[in-house]
Amino acid sequence: MKTTKMKHFAGVVALCTVLLASACSNGGNNTAATSNAAVVETVSADQQTDAATTALTMDELVEFDEEDYSTEWSEDSATKIVFDGASATVTGAGAAAGDGGSVSITEAGTYVLSGSLSDGQLTVNAPDGTVRLVLNGVELHHNDNAPLYILEAGKVVMTLQEGTDNKLSDGAEYSYADANADEPNAALYSKADLTINGTGSLTVEGNFNNGINSRDDLKLVSGTITVKAVDDGLLGKDRVAALEGTALTVEAGGDGVKSTNAEEEGKGIIAIGGGVFDITSGNDALQAETSMLVAGGTFSLVTGGGSVNGETHTEEFGGGWGGGGQGFPGGGEMPAAPGTGDAAGAASEASAASASDAGVTTAAASTTDAAATTAEAAEEESTSAKALKAGSDIQIGGGTFTIDSADDSVHSNGNLTIAGGEFSLTSGDDGIHADSAVTIAGGKIDITKSYEGIEGSVIKLAGGETNVTASDDGVNVGGGNDGSSVNGRAGQNTITDGTHMLTISGGTHSVNASGDGLDSNGSIAMSGGTVTVSGPTNAGNGSLDYDGTFEMTGGYLIAAGSSGMLQATSDTSSQQSVLMMFPSTLEAGTLVRLEDDEGNAIATFAPAKTFQAVMISSPDLKQGGTYKVFSGGSSTGTETNGLYEGGEYTGGTEVVSFEITSAVTWVNESGVTTAQSGMGMGGGGRGGMGGGQRPMRGQGGQLPADGTAPGAGDGTVPVAPPEGAADTGAEAQ
Missing domain, CATH: 2.160.20 (Pectate Lyase C-like)
Structure with a gap:
């Protein structure tokens, strides 16, 4: 008689429930799911900022009985x-x-x-x-x-x-x-x-x-x-x-x-x-x-030949560049660019005329382009090469994942929740994507390669540790599924209904993005956690990019990048922020230190790429306090993703000393300054260069309401567009 017995796995049910509870019981008014809890509750508009979903458990999704576990058999009766x-x-x-x-x-x-x-x-x-x-x-x-x-x-x-x-x-x-x-x-x-x-x-x-x-x-x-x-x-x-x-x-x-x-x-x-x-x-x-539920396991997944076979993405930057909008009074000048002075202004007018002609051509071809986009979307679906994919809901409570995917590494057509696990993701497209809500409440996530790192209509970073490297946006609150958005990509729509949010309440998150660092086509709210951003080096993107408001009430945020499309937190925030504009571009790895008048560190940070602007928000910043900004030097502190803790800072050069008098303090080497209106800096809307609307990708540069060409400003602080920007007529966001 064969007497081997298999161990029962009753503990799996409890494991799944415990690991997912932290992500799925965060205050949303959820209705209990029926029929094995596999049908995910639709998230209503007033619940979307919580990104709450119905918890999936093993016992609801699948039943294992005695016969499934038993391996016994008898020589006499078989x-x-x-x-x-x-x-x-x-x-x-x-x-x-x-x-x-x-x-x-x-x-x-x-x-x-x-x-x-x-x-x-x-x-x-x-x-x-x-x-x-x-x-x-x-x-x-x-x-x-x-x-x-x-x-x-x-x-x-x-x-x-x-x-x-x-x-x-x-x-x-x-x-x-x-x-x-x-x-x-x-x-x-x-x-x-x-x-x-x-x-x-x-x-x-x-x-x-x-x-x-x-x-x-x-x-x-x-x-x-x-x-x-x-x-x-x-x-x-x-x-x-x-x-x-x-x-x-x-x-x-x-x-x-x-x-x-x-x-x-x-x-x-x-x-x-x-x-x-x-x-x-x-x-x-x-x-x-x-629905997909993963409570544990070790996963090594390669799809479509790996990330090297991912779709080639070409980012274009377009019209609307100019020098007459940024303006840091009393500050240093930025490099010359289209829109500088009379000659450049005339050139901009000529470019505007060309852009107008191009706009006619684009309009005439819109039907064809739409059909091509639909066909491309269908082809993309038919050749999907994602690693983890579900039609309505993914919940991950544990496991170790090593993924090299030609398409998205983790993708849900509905909601996606990560409450635990360790992830090493190399993606030819998005690292983590959900058409609806992404919630990260735990786990350790390393996205070492992606087009966009984390993307969803609603994103909640409530815990865990994430490290994102992206060739476009690092964290992007977009406009829905890939096929329904402008140019067939999520994140191309501006959302104005107030429901699309990036909410950060906990965890440690690091972003290294060539496009926007934190990008919301709605609004951003941060109340806790630590976020560091090494943002774009080109002037067509920003380390922070949002269309609504950025309410900062707690947590620790450092965002460094180019100076062309600067935004800080909203001036209605209860926590203070400082945005420092340096007179020239600094090399990657250069330390930036903000300290109080007693020499206590507020932040010591070394961006991973060249940068000219750094925004810092910390609970340690106080109204009426005096602070100093240093550049260069070295630190003996412990470094994590460019952020130093403890140790001694030496050898830096003091750039400026200033006093905080408002929720958002704009600073250059001459002291406190005020960002001019129309730039979307400091108080909300995105706004375009030189007072015009910021062009969306695929729209082309938009002309100001008075009909003058973009960049026909006075050239006080010209902004350099990326190479080829004058000819493309489209801009990444």
Whole structure:
């Protein structure tokens, strides 16, 4: 008698609930979800700033019973099926051997499989009860169909016998009795619930199409499973669930693991309580049609050949540049640029005329462009190569993730919550993306490469540690899903309804962005946490960029970058901020130190890229206090993402001493100054250079209301656009 027992995983339910509770019970008025809690509650406008979602738990999403865990079987009561090339021997009831070694199982019971079948099929057609298949060192191959085909059963439990290696494989072409048939389409094909357990190994080769396909539930309790498929690796139509005893390796031309049922409520789910997952896929690695829950596990995921195969993004910067808008009275001059003086002003007028002509051409081609955008969006969807993807909701409470994805690393078409886990994400597109709400309440997230780091219509940073590197925006509150936004990208729409928010209340977050550092097409509110930004070096982006307000009530914020599109926190904030404009660009790694009149450090920071402006907000800044700004020098403090704590600061050069007299104090080397209106600096709206509207990407430079050309100012403080800006007619935001 075989007496091996599997450990029960009852603790998984509690694990999921505890890890996700901190992210999903933060004050929103949530309605309890029904039908396995898989349908995520829609977030109403007045709840969006909390980005609250309904908590998913393993026990609500999937049920494991005694039969799923049990690996026991008896020599006395089990039916033995021994394959021998082109023949098979059946000892016991419930099964019969046919031509070529094929075997049909027609009754519930336990069947122990061993030996090798060179070209045949094991079928299961037992409508009532549970069929247990014990793979005890068996290899099944069929040249033109599925070697293991489960037509009907109450349930099938497949046990991988301890110490055995087992294999299923098919040929590259299938032959169907009915010309209209499209199933089976996998080496292991089941039309009943299928559970795999045990401590042995199973290798599945899907040379025709898929590796393992269950048209109901697919549950992985334990075992070492290796799947190689020309299309999808593993499918569970209703749900795919895995526990910590699972070790899964997948190499798939299509998706790695997916659940596809979008028609029935509470299905189309992936729920993972633990395990080891090594997936290389041409398309998505883990794709749930509705909801995905990950409570633990180790994940190594590569999609679409990795981030090197990501879409090429070209950022353009356009018209609307000029020198007559920034103005730091008494300050140093910035480099010359279009719009400087009379000659440049005339050149700007000529450019404005060209831009107007270009605008006519753009309008005429708008229908064609829209159609092309739609086609491109459809193509993008058809070739999706995301790592973790769900149609309505993703919740992650733990696990270790190493991801190299051609498309988004973590993507939800609805809401996304991260409450724990460790992430190393290298993405050819977004690191973390949700069409609706992104909530980060815990975990350690390193986005080492991305186009945009974290993107969503609502973003809440409530805890954890994030480090973001982005070739465009670091953290971007955009306008919805990729296909519905301007130019087919989220984040291109200006939101004016007050519901789209970046809210920062806790955690430690570092951003290194070539585009905007923190970008909200709505508003920003910060009440806690620590945020450092090494922002853009070009004048067409800003380390902070928002269209509504930035209410600063707590926390610690340092944002460094170029000086072309400066914004500080709103002047209605209860916590003080200082924006320092240096007379010239400083090199990456140059220390900037802000200290009080007693020499106590407010901040010591070394931006990762060249910069000319630094904004600092700290609870230690007080109205009426006197402060000094230093540049250069060195610190013996402990450095994390450019921010130094403790130690001794020496060798710096004092740039300016000043007194704080308002919520936002603008400073240059001459002292306190006031930002001129029209720049969107300090009090809210974005505003354009020289008093005009800031052009949105794809809109082209907009002319001021009086019809004069952009940049026709007095040239007092000209701003240099990025190379080629005068010709592009579009600007990143």
